[in-house]
Amino acid sequence: MVEYIRGVAEKFGIKLSEEEALRVEKELNRWYKPSIKAEGEIIKTRDGSFTLISKEYGEPYHSVYAGAVRECYEKFLLPSGLIDKAKKSKKIIIIDIGFGLGYNSVVAIHHLKNINPTIEIKIYGLDKTFPSKLPPMPEPYGNLHNKVWKNRDALERQGILIELIEGDIRNTIDSIKDKADAIFHDPFSPFRNPEMWTIDLLREITSKLKEDGVWVSYTSALCVRKALKMLGFFVGESSPVGRRRGGTVCSPTIRFKLSLQEERKLKISPYAIPLKDKNLKTPPKEILIRYFSEVVKTTGT
Numbered sequence: 001m002v003e004y005i006r007g008v009a010e011k012f013g014i015k016l017s018e019e020e021a022l023r024v025e026k027e028l029n030r031w032y033k034p035s036i037k038a039e040g041e042i043i044k045t046r047d048g049s050f051t052l053i054s055k056e057y058g059e060p061y062h063s064v065y066a067g068a069v070r071e072c073y074e075k076f077l078l079p080s081g082l083i084d085k086a087k088k089s090k091k092i093i094i095i096d097i098g099f100g101l102g103y104n105s106v107v108a109i110h111h112l113k114n115i116n117p118t119i120e121i122k123i124y125g126l127d128k129t130f131p132s133k134l135p136p137m138p139e140p141y142g143n144l145h146n147k148v149w150k151n152r153d154a155l156e157r158q159g160i161l162i163e164l165i166e167g168d169i170r171n172t173i174d175s176i177k178d179k180a181d182a183i184f185h186d187p188f189s190p191f192r193n194p195e196m197w198t199i200d201l202l203r204e205i206t207s208k209l210k211e212d213g214v215w216v217s218y219t220s221a222l223c224v225r226k227a228l229k230m231l232g233f234f235v236g237e238s239s240p241v242g243r244r245r246g247g248t249v250c251s252p253t254i255r256f257k258l259s260l261q262e263e264r265k266l267k268i269s270p271y272a273i274p275l276k277d278k279n280l281k282t283p284p285k286e287i288l289i290r291y292f293s294e295v296v297k298t299t300g301t
Contacts, residue, residue: 009293027292031191050135057188072107079238080182091120098187099125170280185217199227199274220245227274270298
């Protein structure tokens with residue numbers, strides 16, 4: 001494994017000693033362990049709603065500790081600014097990256113339609129693969145959730161258009177020509193699903209935002225926040241939901257701010273460097289090896 005790591009690092013112009021490669025291997029091993037058992041099973045979350053455990057990533061689709069539905073509302077919809085925008089807009093466009101079970105979109109549709117029953121909502125739902133097993137959503141979301149998956153024609157008659165796009169998002173993001181009022185960025189975590197969090201893909205995704213649009217995610221990862229800063233966005237933190245740190249929001253024009261403590265981390269932490277995937281084709285493990293090699297070289301310890 002050490003020689004493999006050194007070989008990958010050298011592809012990116014990074015020369016590692018054997019000791020440095022061992023440190024990279026240690027970092028990789030930390031993240032390859034599943035965060036939760038019961039892979040592929042449906043489990044109940046803290047608010048009583050259910051989620052699914054991914055076999056591929058060993059992570060739940062939603063926060064078990066915050067609650068699946070609560071996370072959708074408090075960590076995605078509220079920070080997105082869509083509730084206020086729906087009061088005065090005729091149409092809302094959402095790009096839902098890591099569409100998964102569809103919960104984020106369903107929660108958004110329900111609340112935006114309650115605020116403005118005549119509003120048109122267009123959603124692009126992107127995912128590498130869509131799950132075959134779907135936990136039931138509680139009411140008032142259950143009927144709407146069923147229609148998203150089984151009867152989107154009925155939703156279209158209500159002014160709700162949902163386009164599901166399956167495949168590697170690095171290849172499919174360019175198929176979206178609209179500009180979004182909000183982007184929900186909800187793949188699995190950056191060190192298990194790194195190809196979805198690189199500065200290169202984030203550049204492509206955020207190019208789909210309107211000038212007053214908001215990109216929102218659950219993550220507080222320094223590598224992601226640093227990438228968004230480097231891309232020229234105003235970056236801020238949403239309220240904590242089920243964890244100590246809040247999620248991340250950014251916008252081209254809305255002047256979000258991080259706390260002084262978080263800004264300091266972005267300046268001094270060796271982990272505050274972006275994940276990279278210049279050609280949007282790099283295998284996930286190689287993205288991580290490059291990242292941790294750069295971290296090791298930065299720390300020198």
